[in-house]
Amino acid sequence: MLVRALKPPFAVAGEMWFTEDLSFSLNFTESVLMAADLKNIISIRDFDRDGLLEVLEKAHVVEQDLPAGLLAGYVLGVMFIEPSTRTRLSFASAMVRLGGEVLDFGDPARSSLQKGESLSDTVKTLAGYCDVMAIRHPWEGVARHSAQIAGIPVINAGDGSNQHPTQTFLDLYTIQKTCGGLDGLRVGFIGDLRYSRTVHSLVEALSFFDDELCFVSPGALRVPEHLLDEIKQRGVDYQEYDTPDEILSELDVLYCTRIQEERFADKLEYEQVKTCYRIDKELIKKCGAKETLKIMHPLPRVDELSADIDDTPHAVYFEQAKNGVPVRQALLAMVLGKL
Amino acid sequence: MDDNQNPVQLNVSAIRHGTVIDHVDSRATFQVARILQVESEENKVLVGLNLESGNLGLKGIIKIENRRLTAEEANKIALVAPDATLNIIENFRVVKKAKVELPEQIERVVKCYNPRCITNNQPGDTHFKIIGSRPTALRCRYCERVMKGNAILLK
Ligand SMILES: [Zn+2]
Numbered sequence: 001m002l003v004r005a006l007k008p009p010f011a012v013a014g015e016m017w018f019t020e021d022l023s024f025s026l027n028f029t030e031s032v033l034m035a036a037d038l039k040n041i042i043s044i045r046d047f048d049r050d051g052l053l054e055v056l057e058k059a060h061v062v063e064q065d066l067p068a069g070l071l072a073g074y075v076l077g078v079m080f081i082e083p084s085t086r087t088r089l090s091f092a093s094a095m096v097r098l099g100g101e102v103l104d105f106g107d108p109a110r111s112s113l114q115k116g117e118s119l120s121d122t123v124k125t126l127a128g129y130c131d132v133m134a135i136r137h138p139w140e141g142v143a144r145h146s147a148q149i150a151g152i153p154v155i156n157a158g159d160g161s162n163q164h165p166t167q168t169f170l171d172l173y174t175i176q177k178t179c180g181g182l183d184g185l186r187v188g189f190i191g192d193l194r195y196s197r198t199v200h201s202l203v204e205a206l207s208f209f210d211d212e213l214c215f216v217s218p219g220a221l222r223v224p225e226h227l228l229d230e231i232k233q234r235g236v237d238y239q240e241y242d243t244p245d246e247i248l249s250e251l252d253v254l255y256c257t258r259i260q261e262e263r264f265a266d267k268l269e270y271e272q273v274k275t276c277y278r279i280d281k282e283l284i285k286k287c288g289a290k291e292t293l294k295i296m297h298p299l300p301r302v303d304e305l306s307a308d309i310d311d312t313p314h315a316v317y318f319e320q321a322k323n324g325v326p327v328r329q330a331l332l333a334m335v336l337g338k339l
Numbered sequence: 340m341d342d343n344q345n346p347v348q349l350n351v352s353a354i355r356h357g358t359v360i361d362h363v364d365s366r367a368t369f370q371v372a373r374i375l376q377v378e379s380e381e382n383k384v385l386v387g388l389n390l391e392s393g394n395l396g397l398k399g400i401i402k403i404e405n406r407r408l409t410a411e412e413a414n415k416i417a418l419v420a421p422d423a424t425l426n427i428i429e430n431f432r433v434v435k436k437a438k439v440e441l442p443e444q445i446e447r448v449v450k451c452y453n454p455r456c457i458t459n460n461q462p463g464d465t466h467f468k469i470i471g472s473r474p475t476a477l478r479c480r481y482c483e484r485v486m487k488g489n490a491i492l493l494k
Binding site: 045119120139140142144145159160161162163226 | 458463
């Protein structure tokens with residue numbers, strides 16, 4: 001295949017634009033086109049392996065030796081147009097513990113946006129009141145758009161079903177901390193693998209590391225084809241399974257997600273799936289899981305993860321939630337140029 | 340005209356001055372015609388479908404008199420008909436022949452298919468990165484969804 005240097009992105013309008021070469025073909029690598037942008041934290045796709053590891057290392061530094069007062073005098077603006085109490089509190093905790101302050105804009109849908117103001121105007125105005133913003137919105141791409149117009153760093157706290165990068169960083173951080181690294185692991189994902197943004201982003205991030213991924217889900221909730229294509233291209237080793245019993249004994253990490261009843265037209269099928277995908281002490285024992293198996297969950301959980309796991313060394317999900325704080329502290333300090 | 344000696348060139352040279360868009364994937368011919376807005380073209384336009392072509396199988400061809408394409412038009416054509424060639428005709432002769440080429444990124448001309456994408460909910464330009472060819476694959480800069488081949492929606 002003949003690989004040519006890419007043309008500059010935009011030709012001058014009105015000009016004929018073509019190449020003399022009739023045999024050209026294109027070979028794109030996405031990572032080249034999406035460079036890390038640490039002025040803002042918008043998408044896990046903006047990071048490569050080194051970029052991911054850099055953030056995790058800084059989170060580690062923050063956790064080991066909290067530089068109290070590092071963000072004194074800075075204000076974090078929290079604009080959540082979709083509710084998520086835990087994410088909001090985790091951001092607030094991170095900022096306050098670094099000596100910074102938090103302005104919560106509440107739900108702008110009830111104020112200016114409700115009065116017909118455009119999202120862009122709201123973002124530009126609110127950006128004038130703070131030094132960094134955390135934005136959550138049901139539309140996909142809002143954080144990227146806001147970062148272009150805010151004039152201050154923007155951190156994506158969830159844009160629809162697209163990205164929630166701080167969650168992915170805390171998941172990576174938890175795996176790194178509890179397993180001693182991010183390479184050479186067999187990581188299982190169980191539950192709704194089709195619609196879970198959390199799973200998709202973590203799978204993308206892990207594809208930079210030398211791991212084997214095991215996907216356990218009912219047929220209707222498999223990992224989307226486009227994501228499988230993507231990780232295949234990166235040479236990721238993966239397998240799909242119908243039930244956890246088939247693979248549980250070989251896993252180093254099991255990442256659980258909730259299966260929502262709404263995904264099933266047939267309630268009976270949902271009940272069966274629910275039973276089959278429930279992780280509890282008995283199943284762990286029956287399958288002969290490794291003693292070192294770490295079980296993760298983005299929380300909140302319902303029935304899919306039994307509370308009888310909580311007092312076993314497998315349970316790392318509360319630690320995982322707690323890890324959101326040092327990770328967000330590191331990201332806040334990084335975008336503000338303080339770390 | 341010596342072009343008459345060659346039946347293929349005769350085919351291409353049926354207009355005096357203008358542009359011939361050749362080697363269009365036959366199924367994409369009307370999409371290309373729409374991109375060029377031939378319905379409002381006042382000059383002579385010829386559209387051919389299902390013509391024999393060695394490597395393409397069946398190809399389409401569009402000839403427009405007295406017209407040169409803009410970069411934006413050429414980019415759009417590259418999205419739907421990546422094998423298309425542009426022939427510039429002067430005095431019944433091909434004076435320049437070139438392939439369309441996909442740019443690295445494409446602004447405005449493509450619409451994102453995702454209804455929850457900010458570009459479909461707020462005024463503003465769309466922006467896509469081209470991440471693959473044959474079939475063309477684009478990723479929305481905002482919602483990060485990928486559109487491929489026939490699923491690409493032109494504005
Ligand atoms: Zn989009």
